[in-house]
Amino acid sequence: MSESNSPQPAVLILEDGNIFHGKSFGMIGSTTGEICFNTGMTGYQEVFTDPSYYGQVIIMNNVHIGNYGVKDADVESDSVKVKGVIGRNLEQQYSRFAANNSLQEYFVKQNIVAIDGIDTRALVIHIRQQGAMNCIISSDNNNIEELKKMLTEVPSMNGLDLASTVSTKETYTAGDETSKVRIAVLDFGIKKNILNCMVERGAYLKVFNANTEFKELEKFSPDGYFISNGPGDPEPLHYAVKTIKDILQSKKPLFGICLGQQLLALANDIPTFKMHHGHRGLNHPVKNIITGKCEITTQNHGFGVDADAVRASKNIEITHINLDDNSIEGIRLKDRPAFSVQYHPESTPGPHDSRYLFDEFFGMIMDR
Secondary structure: OEEOOOOOEEEEEEOOOOEEEEEEEEEEOEEEEEEEEEOOOOOHHHHHOOHHHOOEEEEEOOOEEOOOOEOOOOOOOOOOOOOEEEOOEEOOOOOOOOOOEOHHHHHHHOOOEEEEOOOHHHHHHHHHHHOOEEEEEEOOOOOHHHHHHHHHOOOOOOOOOOHHHHOOOOOEEEOOOOOOEEEEEEEOOOOHHHHHHHHOOOEEEEEEEOOOOHHHHHOOOOOEEEEOOOOOOOOOOHHHHHHHHHHHHHOOOEEEEOHHHHHHHHOOOOOEEEEEEEEEEEEEEEEEOOOOOEEEEEEEEEEEEOHHHHHHOOOEEEEEEEOOOOOEEEEEEOOOOEEEEOOEOOOOOOOOOOOHHHHHHHHHHHHO
């Protein structure tokens, strides 16, 4: 790869054979992944650094991306996790005084290949109709047949364990060690602001690698367990399902977000499935059917929990539903202090309608 000092031709090829031509942005090179789209107007830096996007090439729906630059503090992990970016207008100029870099400079530093000048509205409509699929972006190779061959070698997201790739390699802690609330966190690709939401409420956290067994988690003497978000297919994560089953046997409070919900479902024999094109953005309406209240939520998932299986279960009840497609957005166990949501209550970016869920988790711990 090399730096793009001035735009040069770039091409986007989809798995179904559709070809889109645009201009290079970021690094000159080629990149592949599953194409998806985010409907949010702000928060592009938080989106790019969200580990749940690992393995994906993202279309940003908003017309202008990069217009307020990049700030070192506005990240959800230590690096950009998306494999590539597709935009209508990816901006080199920015207007925020507090920004440290332009989006172009940021992508170059992070070795990210992007394509600019794409009719993203038309592309999003196509993905909504045809569903998620793999794609390739290239600004260093104009041989369409070669690129198509490279694209055939990209694995499907189905069956991929990507969580173990982005999980922390070393155990670490966050918060005040003297806190009365100790939470063991299983990291499948956790966002920094999820940790912040728990630390702000007074928790002392210990964050463990995704493959950590229950007996190792218990050495921390936690009062509760948190199961994080993450990328890829939940079904291959048999090691995680076993650990969650062991946690449930302990009857200590458990809270899961996104992939965490899917793993909690699998631990209770509820299957998951790959969605047609997924939910990604910060304006998804969800109804809490326990309280009757609605909230606008931040979402990022391409897999979901089987609704019929949840409704047939005697041990699990639905707590939240998506008002756009009636998909399952939240579940809880009837006989254990365990619950989860499919969306992101930390909401960075997004409205903070759902942060009450962290309070409910802490309430469970304090009650115990």
